[in-house]
Amino acid sequence: MGAPSTASTDIGRAGALGARFLLLAVVACALMVVDRRTPYLASARHALSVGVYPVQLLVDTPSRFWRWTSTSLTERAALLKENERLKREQLYASARLQRLAALEAENARLRELLESTARVTDRVLVAEILSVDLDPYRQRFNINRGAVDGAYVGQALLDANGVVGQLVQVAPMIAEAVLITDADHAVPVIVSRNGLRTIAVGTGDTGKLRLPYLTNSADIQPGDLLLSSGLGGVFPSGYPVGRVSEVRRRPGQSFASVIAEPAAALDRDREVLLVWTGDDDPSGLAATGTTMRRAWRRIDAESLPDTVEAESTKLAESAGAEAHVADVRETP
Amino acid sequence: MRLAPLLTVLAAVVLEVMPLPPALVPFKPDFVAVALIYWSLAAPPALGLVSALLVGLALDTLTGSLLGQHGFCLMVIVYLVRKFRLRLRAFPAMQSMLVIAGLLAINEFLFLWIDGVAGRSVAISERWPPIASGTLLWVLIWSTFDRGREHAPARL
Numbered sequence: 001m002g003a004p005s006t007a008s009t010d011i012g013r014a015g016a017l018g019a020r021f022l023l024l025a026v027v028a029c030a031l032m033v034v035d036r037r038t039p040y041l042a043s044a045r046h047a048l049s050v051g052v053y054p055v056q057l058l059v060d061t062p063s064r065f066w067r068w069t070s071t072s073l074t075e076r077a078a079l080l081k082e083n084e085r086l087k088r089e090q091l092y093a094s095a096r097l098q099r100l101a102a103l104e105a106e107n108a109r110l111r112e113l114l115e116s117t118a119r120v121t122d123r124v125l126v127a128e129i130l131s132v133d134l135d136p137y138r139q140r141f142n143i144n145r146g147a148v149d150g151a152y153v154g155q156a157l158l159d160a161n162g163v164v165g166q167l168v169q170v171a172p173m174i175a176e177a178v179l180i181t182d183a184d185h186a187v188p189v190i191v192s193r194n195g196l197r198t199i200a201v202g203t204g205d206t207g208k209l210r211l212p213y214l215t216n217s218a219d220i221q222p223g224d225l226l227l228s229s230g231l232g233g234v235f236p237s238g239y240p241v242g243r244v245s246e247v248r249r250r251p252g253q254s255f256a257s258v259i260a261e262p263a264a265a266l267d268r269d270r271e272v273l274l275v276w277t278g279d280d281d282p283s284g285l286a287a288t289g290t291t292m293r294r295a296w297r298r299i300d301a302e303s304l305p306d307t308v309e310a311e312s313t314k315l316a317e318s319a320g321a322e323a324h325v326a327d328v329r330e331t332p
Numbered sequence: 333m334r335l336a337p338l339l340t341v342l343a344a345v346v347l348e349v350m351p352l353p354p355a356l357v358p359f360k361p362d363f364v365a366v367a368l369i370y371w372s373l374a375a376p377p378a379l380g381l382v383s384a385l386l387v388g389l390a391l392d393t394l395t396g397s398l399l400g401q402h403g404f405c406l407m408v409i410v411y412l413v414r415k416f417r418l419r420l421r422a423f424p425a426m427q428s429m430l431v432i433a434g435l436l437a438i439n440e441f442l443f444l445w446i447d448g449v450a451g452r453s454v455a456i457s458e459r460w461p462p463i464a465s466g467t468l469l470w471v472l473i474w475s476t477f478d479r480g481r482e483h484a485p486a487r488l
Contacts, residue, residue, distance in 0.1 A: 017414060017415065018411075021407065024381050024407055025408075028388075028400040028403050028407065031403075032401055032450070036398055045393060048390070048392075048393040048399075052390050055346055055349065055394065056349070131351045138396070138452075176396050
């Protein structure tokens with residue numbers, strides 16, 4: 001370059017810097033608004049997430065290596081012990097599963113009798129949680145399954161004990177999930193003891209859910225089990241969401257303060273299950289709502305087979321009643 | 333030499349999403365902001381506004397914030413540093429530390445503010461420790477790496 005005086009170059013550059021800053025700031029703001037209000041940037045996000053995938057793998061490597069070392073250095077005795085325990089658990093679980101299969105068949109038959117939609121069995125896939133730290137003020141995490149595996153936005157995640165969360169973003173190889181305890185998340189639930197329907201809202205604390213829409217006179221008490229109600233169409237119905245731990249009825253206010261503990265081990269999970277509910281028939285939703293309410297009444301369920309069993313009994317009772325009514329109508 | 337800024341920023345991005353023991357998470361400094369401040373102060377042509385925006389987009393994708401959110405905040409601080417670069421370099425250590433703390437605070441609160449406008453829930457009290465740890469990190473980096481630069485001819 002020629003040599004104009006330094007001062008003038010500086011001024012020129014400062015002006016250019018300001019102009020460039022303004023232009024780019026407008027671009028950034030436009031991006032944010034479009035990303036917030038419209039779905040047009042989803043494909044751009046896909047492309048970007050493919051670009052940053054190596055970073056995510058790199059970050060996950062140390063903890064993966066650590067897990068690998070610790071498993072390969074475990075003592076033989078400890079492994080044998082664990083193996084034995086797992087075998088016992090497996091035996092126990094498969095015994096319960098046999099009962100569940102029979103009950104499910106019976107349930108479907110009874111539901112047919114009642115002319116209500118059958119509950120479809122859910123298909124699941126195991127996904128591993130990646131050790132990638134997202135914004136620490138939000139309860140989100142990445143899993144190692146993506147669009148390639150058939151995952152979709154809004155898909156429910158479970159673990160061995162209950163509902164974990166749902167997917168909010170899906171890239172080809174990776175997906176981002178939000179926990180049910182995230183402050184921006186809410187899940188429709190049903191109280192298994194009496195069929196009371198409400199909504200469990202996250203608090204931002206992995207050990208707590210809030211039930212803000214229960215009045216002081218609502219029939220709820222500590223120890224009540226909350227199941228996903230299936231309303232809203234995201235979470236399959238009948239999975240444990242949490243257990244009520246604290247109920248405070250405040251005389252001055254119309255709503256009670258109810259706190260529940262999540263059933264899933266949200267902060268200890270390494271693996272989660274992706275769930276595909278069978279065909280989501282929109283007309284089935286309403287039917288499920290009413291029959292479920294009937295069926296859940298006075299059921300205190302500890303786990304899935306128990307709830308199914310109890311529901312079967314209820315259904316059998318109502319089916320029996322209906323059959324009886326039909327008989328009466330036929331006789332004259 | 334041109335590779336150094338790129339590598340530092342990449343390392344900062346990796347550190348940013350690296351899982352830490354839960355006790356340390358609240359004190360995690362904004363590595364990327366510190367790296368960008370350092371390079372805009374030490375060697376301005378290395379990383380400019382465009383690279384700040386691009387790094388921000390990568391962070392947005394990694395952490396699931398709005399596209400452009402990180403980029404916008406980073407661009408603001410890079411712009412401020414470059415605009416007042418000569419003055420900042422002339423400041424005594426204590427004063428420049430305060431300015432850096434101020435810049436990191438601007439970064440955090442812009443981010444928070446955008447979250448608020450976008451209707452996401454925000455927690456203000458948890459945003460203070462990263463500013464303090466970021467400033468400490470900056471002091472550490474600046475006192476270690478900029479010794480050699482002091483006698484090099486300043487590039488305007």
